[in-house]
Amino acid sequence: MSVNPELQGRVFPPVAPYLVGREKVREFSRAVFATNPINHDPEAARAAGHHDVVAPPTFAVVVQEATLAQLLAEPDGGIDFTRVVHGDQRFSYTRPIIAGDELTATLAVTSIKSLGGHSMVTAESTIVDAAGDHVVTAISTLVVRGDE
Amino acid sequence: MIPDATALTVGDVVAEASFALTRDSLVRYAGASGDFNPIHYRDDVAQSVGLSGVLAHGMLTMGLAVQPVVDWAGDPARVLDYQVRFTRPVFVDATDGATVAVVAKVGAVDPEALIARIDLTVTFNGATVLGKAQARVNLA
Numbered sequence: 001m002s003v004n005p006e007l008q009g010r011v012f013p014p015v016a017p018y019l020v021g022r023e024k025v026r027e028f029s030r031a032v033f034a035t036n037p038i039n040h041d042p043e044a045a046r047a048a049g050h051h052d053v054v055a056p057p058t059f060a061v062v063v064q065e066a067t068l069a070q071l072l073a074e075p076d077g078g079i080d081f082t083r084v085v086h087g088d089q090r091f092s093y094t095r096p097i098i099a100g101d102e103l104t105a106t107l108a109v110t111s112i113k114s115l116g117g118h119s120m121v122t123a124e125s126t127i128v129d130a131a132g133d134h135v136v137t138a139i140s141t142l143v144v145r146g147d148e
Numbered sequence: 149m150i151p152d153a154t155a156l157t158v159g160d161v162v163a164e165a166s167f168a169l170t171r172d173s174l175v176r177y178a179g180a181s182g183d184f185n186p187i188h189y190r191d192d193v194a195q196s197v198g199l200s201g202v203l204a205h206g207m208l209t210m211g212l213a214v215q216p217v218v219d220w221a222g223d224p225a226r227v228l229d230y231q232v233r234f235t236r237p238v239f240v241d242a243t244d245g246a247t248v249a250v251v252a253k254v255g256a257v258d259p260e261a262l263i264a265r266i267d268l269t270v271t272f273n274g275a276t277v278l279g280k281a282q283a284r285v286n287l288a
Binding site: 002024039139 | 223234
């Protein structure tokens, strides 16, 4: 089975809201070797003008993950998880993610291309806060290897 | 203190760091991120899909590579945009681990908006593992 070209342009229903916990931000920060006090210490974050600890730039992947799971589970998608390799990743922020944010992600498949027997699937997850204002867009290009 | 964007020249090295990864680092990242793909902690599974052994999560490499830029800028909130291409795996030996080196250079400066594009060279065993690794940083 190969990737269904009709996925291009498909917009998925928003996933359940993700509540950003302070301890999760700290845990993720430790995992990516982020030692800046603004990632860990609410006082340092407040001194820098944030109302709580700030998540590292790649934290949005945690929120994005549920949308990629939707894509891989799409019944007519034809994406075989065991053949997926992460090609590119990008995060474009309007504002940083702060502990206490309630974030909702919505996935759109913006492009499907074939390249040398492989498929390149570009999935864009738009992440908004509880007020509906844009926080970050996470864009992944997944390379789905063709049959050998 | 915020770096002075108007004093930056393309090619300036603004930060350098190296990171010692162990299998523990991968388990920690798996738990923190929710990515429990066993190729990041089981050699037998990694080998069954044609890899020489356990490799680091690409998102872990991406995540740590921007940290020297965060510390240079002084605040993680200053990173407006960050992108990478995953070009080579970082194999993490069970006993020796792996060392990932990062050099961050000025790629472009917008002196009006006070935004710098910082280009990252990220290497493991002498070869680059990320392509087009760029962060746009607000220095206003």
